[in-house]
Amino acid sequence: MAASTHTVTNQAPPLVGYDVFTSDRALTEAVDRHLGAAGAPEVLEEAREELGALGRSAGSTQLNGWAELANAFPPRLRTHDRYGHRVDEVEFHPAWHRLLGKSVTSGLTDAWGRPGGHVRRAAGFLLMSQVEAGHGCPVSMTHAAVPALRAEPELAAAWEPLATSHLYEEELRPPLGKTGVLLGMGMTEKQGGSDVRANTTSARPLAAAGEYVLTGHKWFCSAPMSDAFLVLAQAPGGLTCFLVPRILEDGTRNAFALMRLKDKLGNRSNASAEVEFDGTTWARRVGEEGRGIGVIIGMVAATRLDCVLGSAALMRRAVAEAVHHASYRSAFGGLLVDKPLMRNVLADLALESEAATVLGMRLAAACDADTPAERALLRIAVPAAKYWVTKRCTPVVAEALECLGGNGYVEESGMPRLLRESPLNSIWEGSGNVQALDVLRALRTEPAALDAFLTEVGAARGADHRLDRAIRGVLTELADLDGVEARARRLVERMALVLQGSLLVRWAPPEVADAFCAGRLGGEAGAAFGTLPPTLDLRSVVERARVEV
Structure with missing residues (x-):
């Protein structure tokens, strides 16, 4: 009886066995656009080959299986070995190391100084973050540490080649003897918290130049099995940046006590620890005493951009799953994807996903350009994008999960893992208020940043009346900065939206730009997803987001 009644019909096949790169039109177009503009055809061709290979791996059953295992078997803390010696190690499932190895060997810690490096690396980070987001944390921090290390040329000369290496070594041993860290x-x-000037960890100088010992604690230290950490501590000259290795040059373990691992909502595959420095923790100064924030800010800017890219990746995966499901699932006499109301929901989600991808890749291209104007744009656009894109991630993933109905609420679908992951990037590297206040700081103290922003959004003026009106609205708000802190979130939201609108009007297909401007800038849609004007070409928007398996 069970065999005759348990016939499975009307279920979507698993979304595996596809090329995550070439199936993402917004991403492939961004890579072509930004690398093509650099005028080096060989770089673009090489990047296409690399990303195509990584995209096929990212869509494979094997890597998605690794992602499931890394989350099903989270890391475990071992404070002591069997004999009672303090070891302070975190054990990960082998799948975690395989994912890290794949990302490192694919060059996702190697962007600085490589032709088109930031665009290529950002695209790869988008691909691998769709597979499993937790392992992206050490990948992101390793990539982002490079500009901070450069504040101390001698350190950078030794550590930068290891940080940007395409080789992954998981074992703990003296870092400078490894091929990659x-x-x-x-x-x-x-x-x-985000107020790092309130830090109490202290640094006492030793006799050797640049060497110190630290005393204090760190409340959040992610990926604590990394080879070394950049930390902030109070030196005699003020808040200073230090490099703290896990293993010292003589092979002994540094005093780096892991007190416990955080029990987090999501990001389960990645360990986040509380760390104690006991007064003998050896550290090397990075940059001058009292200049710690100035040194670390380059790292923070890079990881904030990765928050944008990571959220864009989660949105893309969630939307791809929703469109895929609706393309196979029939209800009420037809495929869900052909139902006008479901099509409206899917199109609305696809707009959010594409806007996030296009913005993240534009900022990566600005990192590659590295001109004064592009650096000024990054100064204001990165915190604005970090604020808005990461805020939009959770509602997008939640709505995409709902598109799968009860199947989406079941762990086997993978959607609950995406949902648990979705709030993280809005918290990490400064929550929403911190980002909004950082935008205000740029507006008040760095006129070049506002000029660069207005130049960027102004490049699309005259192309869409709703975008033009929204830009005028932002200018009106910027003209009155009295009491602006209380309305900083609204201002930064509008800035991010007009920036996304400008990019889409210039580069996306007309149906995408039209729908975005109507739904986000024109006041023609409600607060919920799926309220776009039905006169728009929503079928084309959904078709653009579809993955062919």
Whole structure:
């Protein structure tokens, strides 16, 4: 009886066995656009080959299986070995190391100084973050540590080649004897959070130049099995940046006590620890005493951009799953994807996903250009994008999950893992208020940043009346900065939206730009997804987001 009644019909096949790169039209077009503009056809061709190979791996059953295992078997803390010696190690499932190895060997820690490096690396980070987001944390921090290390040329000469290496070695041993390392950061303390000037960890100078010992704690230290960490501590000259290795040059373990691992909502595959420095923790100064924030800010800017890219990746995966499901699932006499209301929902989600991808890749291209104007744009656009894109991630993933109905609420679908992951990037590297206040700081103190922003959004003026009106609205708000802090979120939201609108009007297909401007800038849609004007070409928008398996 069971065999005759348990016939499975009207279920979508698993979304595996496809090329995650070439199936993402917004991403492939961004890579072509930004690398093509650099005028080096060989770089673009090489990048296409690399990303195509990585995209096929990212869509494979094997890598998606690794992702499931890394989350099903989260890391475990081992404070002591069997004999009672303090070891302070975190054990990961082998699948975690395989994912890290794939990302490192694919060059996702190697962007600085490589032709088109930031665009290529950002695209790869988008691909692998769709597979499994947790392992992206040490990948991101290792990539982002490079500009901070450059504040101390001698350190950079030794460590940068290891941080940008395409070789992954998981074992803990003296870092400078390895072929590749992972780097983390430790800034957050119990009493301070984002207010790092309130840090109490102290640094006492030793006789050798540039060497110190640290005393204190760090409340959040992610990927604690990395080879070394950039941390902030109070030196005699003020808040200073230090490099703290896990293993010292003589092979002994540094005093780096892991007190416990955080029990987090999501990001389960990645360990986040509380760390104690006992007064003998050896550290090397990075940059001058008292200049710690100035040194670490380059790392923070890079990881904030990765928050944008990581959220864009989660949105893309969630939308791809929703469109895929609706393309196979029939209800009420036809495929869900052909139902006008479901099509409206899917199109609305696809707009959010594409806008996030296009913005993230534009900022990566600005990193490659590295001109004064592009650096000024990054100064204001990165915190604005970090604020808005990461805020939009959770509602997008939640709505995409709903498109799968009860199947989406079941762990086997993978959607709950995406949903648990979705709030993280809005918290990491400064929550929403911190980003909004950073935009205000740029507006008040760096006129070049506002000029660069207005130049960027102004490049699309005259192409869409709704975008033009929205830009005028932002200018009106910027003209009155009295009491602006209380309305900073609204201002930054509008800035991010007009920036996304400008990019889509210039580069996306007309149906995508039209729908975005109507739904996000024209006041023609409601607050919920699926309220776009039905006169728009929503079928084309959904078709553009579809994955062919």
